[in-house]
Amino acid sequence: MEGKGNLILVLENVTVFFGxxxxxxxxxxxxVRGEITALIGPxxxxxxxxxxxxxxxxxPNRGEVxxxxxxxxxxxxxxxxxxGVGRTFQNLQLFQQMxxxxxxxxxxxxxxxxxxxxAMARWPDMKREEKWVHEKAMAALKAVGLAxxxxxxxxxxxxxxxKRLEIARAMVFDPVILLLDEPxxxxxxxxxxxxxxxxxxxxxxxxxMVLVEHDMNLVMGIxxxxxxxxxxxxxxxxxxxxxRRDPKVIEAYLGGELPHA
Amino acid sequence: MGDQLLQFVLSGLTTGSIYxxxxxxxxxxxxxxxxxxxxxxxxITLGGxxxxxxxxxxxxxxxxxxxxxxxxVGLVGAMVQRLAIRPARSKEVIHLIFITIGIxxxxxxxxxxxxxxxxxxxxxLSGEEPLRFLGATVLPQSIWIFLISVxxxxxxxxxxTRTTTGKAMRATASNxxxxxxxxxxxxxxxxxxxxxxxxxxxxxxxxxxxxxxLAYDVGIMIGLKGFAGAILGGYGSFLGAIVGGLGLGxxxxxxxxxxxxxxxxxxxxxxxxxxxxxxxxxxxxxxESTRV
Amino acid sequence: MARRxxxxxxxxxxxxxxxxxxxxxxxxxxxVLNIVGLNSLIVVGxxxxxxxxxxxxxxxxxxxxxxxxxxxxxTVTYGWSPWLGLGASLLLxxxxxxxxxxxxxxxxxxxxxxxxxxxxxILNIVMVRWEEMTGGPSGLAGIPPLRIxxxxxxxxxxxxxxxxxxxxxxxxxxxxxxxxxxGRALKAIHGSELAANTLGVNTPLYKAAVFVISAxxxxxxxxxxxxxxGFISPRTFDIFFSIELVTMVIVGGMGNLWGNIFGAAFLxxxxxxxxxxxxxxxxxxGAILALMLMFVPEGIGGVISKAxxxxxxxxxxxxxx
Numbered sequence: 001m002e003g004k005g006n007l008i009l010v011l012e013n014v015t016v017f018f019g020x021x022x023x024x025x026x027x028x029x030x031x032v033r034g035e036i037t038a039l040i041g042p043x044x045x046x047x048x049x050x051x052x053x054x055x056x057x058x059x060p061n062r063g064e065v066x067x068x069x070x071x072x073x074x075x076x077x078x079x080x081x082x083x084g085v086g087r088t089f090q091n092l093q094l095f096q097q098m099x100x101x102x103x104x105x106x107x108x109x110x111x112x113x114x115x116x117x118x119a120m121a122r123w124p125d126m127k128r129e130e131k132w133v134h135e136k137a138m139a140a141l142k143a144v145g146l147a148x149x150x151x152x153x154x155x156x157x158x159x160x161x162x163k164r165l166e167i168a169r170a171m172v173f174d175p176v177i178l179l180l181d182e183p184x185x186x187x188x189x190x191x192x193x194x195x196x197x198x199x200x201x202x203x204x205x206x207x208x209m210v211l212v213e214h215d216m217n218l219v220m221g222i223x224x225x226x227x228x229x230x231x232x233x234x235x236x237x238x239x240x241x242x243x244r245r246d247p248k249v250i251e252a253y254l255g256g257e258l259p260h261a
Numbered sequence: 262m263g264d265q266l267l268q269f270v271l272s273g274l275t276t277g278s279i280y281x282x283x284x285x286x287x288x289x290x291x292x293x294x295x296x297x298x299x300x301x302x303x304x305i306t307l308g309g310x311x312x313x314x315x316x317x318x319x320x321x322x323x324x325x326x327x328x329x330x331x332x333x334v335g336l337v338g339a340m341v342q343r344l345a346i347r348p349a350r351s352k353e354v355i356h357l358i359f360i361t362i363g364i365x366x367x368x369x370x371x372x373x374x375x376x377x378x379x380x381x382x383x384x385x386l387s388g389e390e391p392l393r394f395l396g397a398t399v400l401p402q403s404i405w406i407f408l409i410s411v412x413x414x415x416x417x418x419x420x421x422t423r424t425t426t427g428k429a430m431r432a433t434a435s436n437x438x439x440x441x442x443x444x445x446x447x448x449x450x451x452x453x454x455x456x457x458x459x460x461x462x463x464x465x466x467x468x469x470x471x472x473x474x475l476a477y478d479v480g481i482m483i484g485l486k487g488f489a490g491a492i493l494g495g496y497g498s499f500l501g502a503i504v505g506g507l508g509l510g511x512x513x514x515x516x517x518x519x520x521x522x523x524x525x526x527x528x529x530x531x532x533x534x535x536x537x538x539x540x541x542x543x544x545x546x547x548x549e550s551t552r553v
Numbered sequence: 554m555a556r557r558x559x560x561x562x563x564x565x566x567x568x569x570x571x572x573x574x575x576x577x578x579x580x581x582x583x584x585v586l587n588i589v590g591l592n593s594l595i596v597v598g599x600x601x602x603x604x605x606x607x608x609x610x611x612x613x614x615x616x617x618x619x620x621x622x623x624x625x626x627x628t629v630t631y632g633w634s635p636w637l638g639l640g641a642s643l644l645l646x647x648x649x650x651x652x653x654x655x656x657x658x659x660x661x662x663x664x665x666x667x668x669x670x671x672x673x674x675i676l677n678i679v680m681v682r683w684e685e686m687t688g689g690p691s692g693l694a695g696i697p698p699l700r701i702x703x704x705x706x707x708x709x710x711x712x713x714x715x716x717x718x719x720x721x722x723x724x725x726x727x728x729x730x731x732x733x734x735x736g737r738a739l740k741a742i743h744g745s746e747l748a749a750n751t752l753g754v755n756t757p758l759y760k761a762a763v764f765v766i767s768a769x770x771x772x773x774x775x776x777x778x779x780x781x782x783g784f785i786s787p788r789t790f791d792i793f794f795s796i797e798l799v800t801m802v803i804v805g806g807m808g809n810l811w812g813n814i815f816g817a818a819f820l821x822x823x824x825x826x827x828x829x830x831x832x833x834x835x836x837x838x839g840a841i842l843a844l845m846l847m848f849v850p851e852g853i854g855g856v857i858s859k860a861x862x863x864x865x866x867x868x869x870x871x872x873x874x
Binding site: 360362365368489492527531534538541 | 842844845
């Protein structure tokens, strides 16, 4: 792997068992700082499991996860988040009853401090903090194009908006790395392009990303590197164009061609 | 000391059988609906009460009154489902559980109205003379409790494995969608589960009341402990209910005899909490997904 | 509802509460209002637990009782000063709640319900059986009233102001809490624990904290009860009272603070009101509970807040077009 010292995220030999089934088998790869690393593979290849391991939702049976050189394997999800890992979910985990703005504000939890006692007593510091939270949240909403719907109830948003809300919520705290689980699923071409723009602008600001996706246009269009999983093992890794031509990869996708980029 | 131990174990198995029956009642409804049915405690009381009325007031023979009382309470169970659970607007577990709490309060109030607050006595099924067994004394009622409990368990097993309705219930419990696609009416299955749990509660009540006494709230402690037994054995599992119920009875009896009889009632709940804290899946360790 | 508006309502309520004794002087009614106040205090804490952390407890009568008995025993048997006893009982309840809460809150759904219920039963049995300490089934008597210097809270009226002071403070603290980073985190946990975790919310800690807060408010109510009535017995703190408390929360609407206070205000005097239906008290109470849950599961507060939200959305969407 080039630029080893520049790896913001490393998975070392990660193995995850569900009962008797190995969802991930000795998977190792790295994400370079400031790059968009795509994680692709047919359904069931272990991509979401990999994200779950990184974000701390699943403890691997074997292997390590390193964030900026520090071991985060086995840490609880909120601790990992505090270290700068943000993530979105494949099947959306929005807070349906809360407003759009409130959803995003929760994303700043790890960067704020007001606790129970201070909140109950309405400590003066809190006002300043709330102002900051409000501004950052609105900025994130603006970046994804949802600012006008800030006071809508999240559950009432159309699908495309919900996906963007989840992204806003995950990126609002300026994570060092953002884990995206099929952000383009269910979106049309125009919406997907918009998404790509958002990601590219995040990358420009220095945010690294791990992008799990099925939409090959998006993957080929914006990723710097691609890692391919198949039945829980890594079968290819490299630049997007290289991976596209890799025979192992082509065979994995039903022995046919990869969809055109 | 050995004699004493045997005594404790035997008496523990007696109450344990009752707990097992109650645990099965909870188990069946849980598998069908996912809820804890608080009216179970009143089914126990009702069993004793109806039996009392049929036997003492109507003057039927015990052997006729018994099954009639069981059937009557089973019917009450079915009515609870039909009138309170089915029409409920929300199917959320927590709402349904509290509906059963409300109905339980209503049932208890009704029982108080009909039979009064005073305690009553129900005679045992055969004699009162204790029998000797390997150095311990056993009430004849205890033997009836064992025998009838075994019969009930065997009957239930046959019901769930041999009859169409029983198999349909198991299907609904394990995969409600597929079951309804195959034409099984899930509402009816739920009603049957309430009927069965009513019947089980009634059997438990009728059997134990001659040993304890009969009052409008006798079912509460027995019911809650039966639930503790279900959790101990592994909630949701048939075998777990039996193992847990018997186990709880024995542990309770040993605990009361050896440690302290003052806090006897607390033992079951301490066990409940310990199990929930350390191994919520219970002795038999089956997960939530296991059905009857 | 916006925080400002809620605080204004609180202010109005405070004025109302302060003024009521000018009109209502009958000590019997004041007594009922005092119990409403105590129940409201408990319910505010319970509301946070049930409505925001999404955890149901059927054992809060245990903390009510723990507060009452600790205060009672410390003052009667050991001669402690009542305020010191109150502080000690708050601390004890908090610690017990933390110890019990951490493992319990890991449990799901009805397991949690039964664990709290079991806890309540155990504590209740201890209250009855540990006669040397608690006075057994006949209870503990001779509990002195609370005092500030030479002013003794020894009448219904004086306790009315004391109790409602605490109750309204609790409501205010709760309003503040909900509209804060903590409140958002709690709502997030309720909405999706998974997402809340990955967004940095230390869910186990927050759940435990809310459990402790709800236990401590219940304990505070218990101590106030003990010093008010001067006499406590185990029957007040059984699982049926826990059920009554949760009923108040459900009838008012889970997570709906004002609804819950309404629930407390409505349901507390109900057994008294149904007194003339003394015979059928239980049946009516149970029927109300069951029927509410069958047909209005979101509670009265829920109905009102849904209508309010619908209007708000209509306005927002209307503005867009």
